[in-house]
Amino acid sequence: MTVLAVLLILAVLAIALFAVPAIRRRVVTPSIMNAMARALPRMGDTERIALEAGTVWWDGDLFSGRPDWKKLLEFQRKPLSARERAFLDGPVEELCGMVEEWKVEHEGDLSPEVWRFIKEKKFFGMIIPEEFGGLGFSALANSAVVTKLSSRSVAAAVTVMVPNSLGPAELLLHYGTEEQKRHFLPRLATAEEIPCFALTGPEAGSDAASTKSRGVVCRGQYQGREVLGMRLNWRKRYITLGPVTTLIGLAFRLYDPDHLLGGTEDLGITLALIPPDLPGIEIGKRHDPLGVAFLNGPIYGRDVFVPLDSIIGGKARAGQGWQMLMANLAAGRGISLPGLSTGAAQLCARVAGAYGTVREQFDLPIGRFEGIEEPLARIGGLAYVMSGARVLTAGAVDAGEKPAVVSAIMKAYLTEGMRTVVNAAMDIQAGAGISRGPRNVLANAYMAVPIGITVEGANILTRTLIIFGQGAIRCHPYVRTEMESVAKKDLARFDQAFFAHMGFIVSNALRCLGHAITGSRFARPSGVPVPAGAYLARFTRLSACFALVSDAAMATLGGQLKRREKLSGRLADALAWLYLGSATVKKFWDDGRPDEDLPFLKWGCEKALCEIESALVGVLENLPNRAAAWMLGIAIFPLGAHPRPPSDALGAQVARALLDDREERLRLTRDIYVPPPDDPGLGRLEAALDKVVAAAPAIAAVKAAVRAGKLTREPEGTLLERAFKAAVIDESALRRIREAEKARDDAIQVDEFDPRQLPHHAPGSLEAESSRR
Ligand SMILES: Cc1cc2nc3c(=O)[nH]c(=O)nc-3n(C[C@H](O)[C@H](O)[C@H](O)COP(=O)(O)OP(=O)(O)OC[C@H]3O[C@@H](n4cnc5c(N)ncnc54)[C@H](O)[C@@H]3O)c2cc1C
Numbered sequence: 001m002t003v004l005a006v007l008l009i010l011a012v013l014a015i016a017l018f019a020v021p022a023i024r025r026r027v028v029t030p031s032i033m034n035a036m037a038r039a040l041p042r043m044g045d046t047e048r049i050a051l052e053a054g055t056v057w058w059d060g061d062l063f064s065g066r067p068d069w070k071k072l073l074e075f076q077r078k079p080l081s082a083r084e085r086a087f088l089d090g091p092v093e094e095l096c097g098m099v100e101e102w103k104v105e106h107e108g109d110l111s112p113e114v115w116r117f118i119k120e121k122k123f124f125g126m127i128i129p130e131e132f133g134g135l136g137f138s139a140l141a142n143s144a145v146v147t148k149l150s151s152r153s154v155a156a157a158v159t160v161m162v163p164n165s166l167g168p169a170e171l172l173l174h175y176g177t178e179e180q181k182r183h184f185l186p187r188l189a190t191a192e193e194i195p196c197f198a199l200t201g202p203e204a205g206s207d208a209a210s211t212k213s214r215g216v217v218c219r220g221q222y223q224g225r226e227v228l229g230m231r232l233n234w235r236k237r238y239i240t241l242g243p244v245t246t247l248i249g250l251a252f253r254l255y256d257p258d259h260l261l262g263g264t265e266d267l268g269i270t271l272a273l274i275p276p277d278l279p280g281i282e283i284g285k286r287h288d289p290l291g292v293a294f295l296n297g298p299i300y301g302r303d304v305f306v307p308l309d310s311i312i313g314g315k316a317r318a319g320q321g322w323q324m325l326m327a328n329l330a331a332g333r334g335i336s337l338p339g340l341s342t343g344a345a346q347l348c349a350r351v352a353g354a355y356g357t358v359r360e361q362f363d364l365p366i367g368r369f370e371g372i373e374e375p376l377a378r379i380g381g382l383a384y385v386m387s388g389a390r391v392l393t394a395g396a397v398d399a400g401e402k403p404a405v406v407s408a409i410m411k412a413y414l415t416e417g418m419r420t421v422v423n424a425a426m427d428i429q430a431g432a433g434i435s436r437g438p439r440n441v442l443a444n445a446y447m448a449v450p451i452g453i454t455v456e457g458a459n460i461l462t463r464t465l466i467i468f469g470q471g472a473i474r475c476h477p478y479v480r481t482e483m484e485s486v487a488k489k490d491l492a493r494f495d496q497a498f499f500a501h502m503g504f505i506v507s508n509a510l511r512c513l514g515h516a517i518t519g520s521r522f523a524r525p526s527g528v529p530v531p532a533g534a535y536l537a538r539f540t541r542l543s544a545c546f547a548l549v550s551d552a553a554m555a556t557l558g559g560q561l562k563r564r565e566k567l568s569g570r571l572a573d574a575l576a577w578l579y580l581g582s583a584t585v586k587k588f589w590d591d592g593r594p595d596e597d598l599p600f601l602k603w604g605c606e607k608a609l610c611e612i613e614s615a616l617v618g619v620l621e622n623l624p625n626r627a628a629a630w631m632l633g634i635a636i637f638p639l640g641a642h643p644r645p646p647s648d649a650l651g652a653q654v655a656r657a658l659l660d661d662r663e664e665r666l667r668l669t670r671d672i673y674v675p676p677p678d679d680p681g682l683g684r685l686e687a688a689l690d691k692v693v694a695a696a697p698a699i700a701a702v703k704a705a706v707r708a709g710k711l712t713r714e715p716e717g718t719l720l721e722r723a724f725k726a727a728v729i730d731e732s733a734l735r736r737i738r739e740a741e742k743a744r745d746d747a748i749q750v751d752e753f754d755p756r757q758l759p760h761h762a763p764g765s766l767e768a769e770s771s772r773r
Contacts, residue, residue, distance in 0.1 A: 018499075021495060021496075024495065024499070025491055025492065025495050029491060029494065029495040029498065030491065032498060033485075033486060033489075033491060033494050033495075033498075036482065036486050036494075036498075037486050039558030039559055040483060040486060040558065040559055041558070041559035041561075041562045042559070045268075045322075046209040046322055049322050049323050049326055050322075050326045050404075050466075050470065051470055051473055051474055052323075052326075053323065053326035053327045053329070053330045053402070053404055054326075054327065054330025054331065054402035054403060054404030054405075054407070055330075055401050055402050055403055055404070056403070056405070056474055056475050057396055057401045057403040057406060058072060058396070058403070058406065058579065058582060059403060059405045059406050059409075059471060059475045059575070059579065060475045060477075061543075062475070062543050062546070062575060062578045062579060062582070063471060063472075063475040063476050063477070063543075063546075063547060063550070063575070064477055064543070064547065065504075065508045065511065065543050065544035065546070065547035065548070066540070066543070066544070067539065067540060067543050067578075067582070069525040069528065069536050069540075070525060070527075072582060072586055073525075073528065073585075073586065073589050075395070075396075075399075075586075077140065077391065077392070077394070077395025077396075077398060077399070078138060078140065078395065078398045078399070079140075080138070080140060080141055080144065081138070081141075084137055084138065084140075084141035084144075087135070087137075087141070087145070088141070088144055088145065088148060091117075091121040091123070092145055092148050092149065092673075093148075093673065094117070095114070095117055095118065095121070095123070095149065095156065096148065096149060096151075096152040096153070096156075096673035096675070097673075097675065097676075098111075098113065098114050098117060099114055099152055099153040099155075099156050100438065101152065101153045101154075101155065101444055102436075102437060102438040102440075104153060104155045104156075104293045105155075105291060105292075105293050105444070107293070108286075108293050109155075109293055109295065110155060110156060110159060110293075114156065118156075118159070118160065118191065119190060119191035119192075120190075122134060122135050122189055122190060122191075123145075123160045123191075124160070124163040124164070124169075124188060124189065124190075124191040124194075124195075125163075125169075125188060125189030125190065125191075126141070126142050126145060126160075126164045127142060127164045127169060127170060127173070128169055128173070128185050128188060128189045129173075129185075132181065132182075132185035132186050132189060133185065133186035133189040133190065134169075134185065134186075134188075134189035135189075138394075138398045139331070139334075139335050139394040139395075139397035139398050140391065140394040140395060140398055142164055142335055142336075142339070142394075143335045143336070143338065143339035143390055143391075143394045144339070144671060145160065145339075146160065146161050146335075146336055146339035146340050146343065147339045147340070147342050147343040147346070147390065147671045147672065148343065148671060148672055148673050149343070149673075150339070150340040150343035150344060150347075150445075151343040151344070151346060151347040151671075151672035151673050152672075152673045152675075153444070154292050154294075154340070154444050154445060154447075154448040155292055155293040155294045155444075157340055157343065158240065158292070158294040158340075158448075158451075159241070159294050159295070161336045161339075161340065162195075162196070162197075162240045162241055163188065163191075163194075163195050163241070164336070165332045165335065165336040165456075166197060166325065166328050166329060166332045166456075167195050167196070167197035167249050168184065168188060168193075168195040168197065168247055168249040168273055168312075169184075169185065169188045169189075169195060170328050170332065171249065171271060171312050171324060171328065172184055172185060172188075172273075172312060173185070174324070174327070174328065175312050175313040175317055175320075175324050176312055176313060177309075177313060177314045180273070180309075180312065180313075180314075184247070184273065188247070192246075193246045193247040194241055194244055194245050194246045194247065195241065195245065195246075195247045195248075195249060196239050196240060196241040196242045196245040196247075196248055196249065196299075197239070197240075197249040197251075198234070198236040198239045198242065198248055198249065198250050198251065198299050199211070199236075199251040199325070200236060200237060200238050200239070201213055201234065201235050201236050201237060202235055202237060205458075206457070206458055206461045208251070209269060209322060211251060211252060211253055211269070212235070212253075213232070213233065213234030213235065213236065213250070213251065213252035213253065213301075214232070214233055214234075214252055214253050214254070214255060215230035215231065215232045215233075215252045215253070215254045215255070215270065215272075216230065216231050216254075216255050216256075216257065217229075217230055217254065217255070217256040217257075217258070217260045217261055217267075217308075218230070218231050218258070218260070218305075219260075220305040221305070222305060222306065222307050227307045227308075228260060228307070228308055229305055229306055229307040229308055229310075230254065230272070230305070230306055230308065230310070230311075231303055231304070231305050232250070232252060232272075232274070232301050232303075232304045232305075232306065233301060233302055233303060233304075234250065234252055234299075234300065234301045235298070235300055236250075236298060236299045236300070237287070237297075237298040237299075238287060238296060238298075238455075239296065239297060239298065239299050240294060240295065240296050241294075241295055241296075242283065242295070242296065242297045242298065242299050243283065243284050243285070243286050243295045243296070243297040244295050245276055245283070245299075246275070246276060247273055247274075247275065247276075248273070248274040248275075248276055248281075248299060249271060249272075249273060249312070250271065250272050250273075250274050250301075251269060251270075251271055251321055251325070252269070252270060252272070253266070253267075253268065253269055253270070254267040254268065254269075254270040254318055254319060255267065261315065261318065267318050267319035268319035268320070268321065268322065269319070269321035269322040269325075270311055270317070270318050270319055270320070270321045271311070271312045271317075271321040271324060271325070272306060272310040272311045272312060273310055273312060274301075274304065274306055274310060276299075278304050278305075278306065279304070280301055280302045280303050280304040280305075281299070281300070281301050281304055282299070282300040282301075282302075283297075283299050283300075284297070285297050285298055289451055290447040290448075290450065290451065291447055292444060292447050292448050292451060312324070326404075327402065329404070329407070329456070329457075330402040330403070330404035330407055331397045331401070331402040331403070331407060332407070332456075333407035333408060333410065333411040333456055333457065334393040334394070334396075334397060334403065334406060334407035334410040334411070335393075335394060335397065336456075337410075337411050337414065337415055337452050337455070337456055338386070338389065338390050338393065338410040338411065338414040338415075339390060339394075340418075340448075340452060341386060341414040341415050341417060341418035341452060342383075342386045342387055342389075342390045342414065342671070343671070343672055344418045344421065344422055344445045344448070345379070345382055345383040345386045345387070345417060345418060345421045346383050346387065346668065346669040346670075346671055346672045347441065347442075347445065347669070347672050347682075348379050348383065348421045348422055348424070348425035348442070348445070349379050349380055349383040349421075349658055349665065349668055349669050350665065350669040350672065350674070350682065350686075351425055351429070351441050351442060351682060351685065352375070352376055352379050352424070352425045352428045352429070352658065353367070353376070353380075353658030353659055353661075353665045354661070354682075354685045354686060354688070354689040355367075355428060355429055355432070355685065356372055356376060356428060356655075356658065356659055357659045357660055357661070357689055357692060357693070358685065358688045358689055358692050358743075358744050358747050358748065359432075359744075359747075359748055360744070365659070366428070367655065367658075367659045368659075370648075370652075372428055372655070373648075373651055373652050373655040374651060374655075375424035375425070375427050375428055376424075376428065376651075376654070376655035376658055376659075377603060377646065377650075377651030377652070377654040377655045378420060378421065378424045379421050379424050379425055379428075379658070380599075380600060380603070380654040380655065380657060380658045380668065381600060381603035381604055381607055381646065381651075381654050382417045382420060382421050382604075382607075383421060383668055383669070384584065384587065384597075384600035384601075384603070384604050384668060385417070385580050385583065385584050385604040385607070385608070386414050386417045386418075386421075387587060387668070387671065388580075388583040388584050388586060388587030388588075388604070389410060389413075389414065389579070389580055389583035389584075390410075390414070391587065391590075392582075392583045392586050392587070393406060393407070393410050393583075404470060404474070405467060405470055405471045405474065405475055405575075406579060408457065408462050408466050408467050408470070409467055409572075409575065409576040409579050409580075411456055411457060411459075411462060412457075412459045412462040412463050412467065412572075412576070413576045413577075413580060415449070415452035415453050415459060416453070416459060418445075418449055418452055419449045419452075419453065422442065422445050422446050422449055423446075423449075425442055426442055426446055429442060431750065432748065432750050433446070435750035435751060436751070437750065437751025437752075437753070438680040438681060438751060439680045439681050439684070439749065439750060439751050440681065440750070440751070441681040441682050441685075463569050463572045463573070463576075464565035464566070464568055464569040464572065465562075465565060465568070467572035467575060467576065468550075468568040468569075468571040468572040468575060469562060469568060471572075471575055472550055472554060472561075472571075476550070477500075477501075477504060478497045478498070478500055478501035478504060479501075479554070481493065481494075481497040482494060482497045482498055482501065485497060501551075504547075504551075505548065505551050508544045508547050508548040508551070509548055509635045511541075511544045512541065512544050512545050512548055512635045512636045513634075513635050513636075513638060515537075515540070515541035515544065516541065516635075516636065516637065516638050516639060517638060517639070520534075520537040520538050520540065520541040521537070522537075523536075523537035523538075523540040523541055524536065524537040525537070528589075531598070531601065531602060531605075532585050532588060532589065532593070532601065535581070535585060535601075535602075535605040535609070536585060538605075538609055539578060539581050539582065539585075539605075539608075539609070542574070542578065542609065542612045542613065542616070543578055545616055545636040546571070546574045546575065546578060546612070546616065548632065548635060548636060549571070549574075549616055549619050549620070549632060549636065550571055552623070552625075552628050552629075552632050553567060553568075553571065553619060553623065555628075556623065556624070556625040556628045557624070557625075566622065567619055567622060567623070570615040570616075570618040570619050570622075571615065571619060573611060573612075573614075573615035574611075574612045574615040574616055574619075577607075577608040577609075577611040577612045577615070578608070578612060580604070580608055581604065581605055581608030581609065581612070584600075584601060584604035584605055584608065585601070585605065588600075588601040591667075594667075596657070596662075596663060596664045596667075597664060597667070599650060599653035599654045599657055599664075600654060600657070600664070600668070602646070602650055603646045603650055603651065603654045606644070606645065606646040606647075606650065607645065607646055609643075609644075610643045610644055610645045610646070611643075613641055613642075613643035614643040616636065616641075617637075617641045617643060620632055620633055620636075620637075660693055660696070661689050661690065661693045674686060684743075684746060684747055685747050687743060687747075688740075688743035688744050688746065688747035689747075691736070691739050691740040691743040691744075692740045692743070692744055694736050694740065695733075695736040695737045695739070695740035695741075697733075698729045698733035698734075698736055698737050699737055699740070701723075701728055701729055701733070702719065702720065702723045702728055702729060702737070705723060705726070705728040706719075710726060710728065711723055711726060711728065720734055720737055720738070
């Protein structure tokens, strides 16, 4: 037999083994399936339930390596209705005007008038349908209200946000019995009932499912009758609105040791509605969340007896609490905190742009210094990205999606965005950002940052465990089917998914290489002109790279990947920035592609591309299987990896768009509250900005005359008078400059207090102070 014949026979055998399903399923697939069963991570019930909650949306496209840009760009979100717009321009505007954040901070609560107004205008009932007496708003409107309120008062925003996010109202809407809905929803809509939701306890923070709060099914006395119910014991903390609640949404583990419900002993996490005035409940103390004055505190219950119909959804829902929570978090996380973070980002863009124009040092507005341009660019660029992501995600929820992975991305990366933006704005305002008082607009947002980072799934956990961990299984085109078929020992289904998966890997590897060598030239979607189209092409390439690297990480690490949180955190970064980059282009597209917004579009896309590439490089550099990392490197970065942040020149364009009260700045910050000129904070700053901008040409004329030697700078006190006399400026210009200088001087002042007015003043401390002098 010739060598050729042997090779031919081997080739035929290989083809028969791998390409003929009937042979493959007998010879090859069973051992692959067994190996996979050994390698797969063990999954607990709580994880499985979390994985099953919600839907896969644009995240599925990003995981596929072939995002369908046409689908994204054509996606039309439901616009705000006339009623929702009127609410934003009416009651929300009015509420913003009523809240004085500094006073709220001092008094530790919103004023009674503000509380009354919130109740009267049904701010607590935004998600409750009109048929139950609520406002029946869309997710977009809910998020827009939070965005606007948070730009004025974090305390007011959080107070309004909580009853409209995961809690009694939302749970009742989805799972309540008809009787529960009819009784509670109208009362919740008008805040006759003030809800709180108590999940976290001292022992169960991030690992909320491990709660030690427990209920035992038993008989007991309730309102004079003996009924079948639950005896509850719990310790909860950090509960927002807890100190004033009239309706506790409580999460606990329910046991039925005497099998009174006829089923298993450990029924699982259960959610119930508990009135706070029952014997055994201790309530009313407060935590102090970094001085941000929303109401937050612990709630304790000892041997509290409630009937079984306290369970949300009744007896039939006993033990289903975790599913209920996960399903609602799947959408909710994408709305409230992202809305709050975007409000803070737009506020920072507005404040930093105005301050950078009004505040002068070294005879120049500080915004003109390159050093200040850097934080200004971060603020403007991120505010644009976050604004796009907010609207896109709320639109998806309104379209019926419950995108669990996208919502987790939104929660973690927008609150991180808020941290970056607020820090940058604080650096620009420097002393004026640090000295607290009515004039300071940033201090409260600064204090609120760690709260946003921590609540609704702390960011480290969300980034390193949830986003990629869940995404890899639920958004990947094949992994979930493979896992399910392994669990069910369904060989035919496994075989089909596994070999399609192999084809997917090979095709992604070839596409990565092709796009890298051709500069993604052939990945541009038709009908999308440059630069947006070119960015989409680069995102397509990186989406394919992400898909390939994800597969390699899963294949080489198997179940271990779950514990390799530094790697899965980087993969989460790549996925998150693919989403944020998509949202940036979508915003530009939906806003009508204004040329003036090009710097924002470019900054957002360049930032996203850099973050994705850096994350992928980080995975390759740290992947334990070095051979796989080397091969991946050849496929995805054949010409080397060069993650580049937005250039200095681009950053300068973004920074300039925020200065001088330009149209772009106003468009970027259109979702926030802008107070009238007599407001001591942003109002005063905006008024000064107007005057400084109006006087700018006249000031420039005086400076030019000085430079030309027509006027001498000294004595400075008479410079304007001399400029007027020398006809460099006319009388109205002189007046404009004087008004601008007065307003500028006023806007850069900070608050001063008599020590007795300060919250930390303790009796006797003044005497101690004077004795030290
Ligand atoms: C102001 C405020 C308001 C709140 N409001 C409410 C409310 O209304 N209702 C309610 O039920 N709860 C509420 N919470 C609780 C909040 O949800 C928890 O604080 C949060 O879940 C984190 O729990 P923890 O603080 O105990 O942190 P821990 O769970 O102790 O976590 C500490 C750190 O470890 C990280 N971590 C934990 N596990 C992992 C892991 N496996 N991998 C990587 N990192 C990990 C976390 O990300 C975090 O950075 C509130 C908290 C605050 C501060």
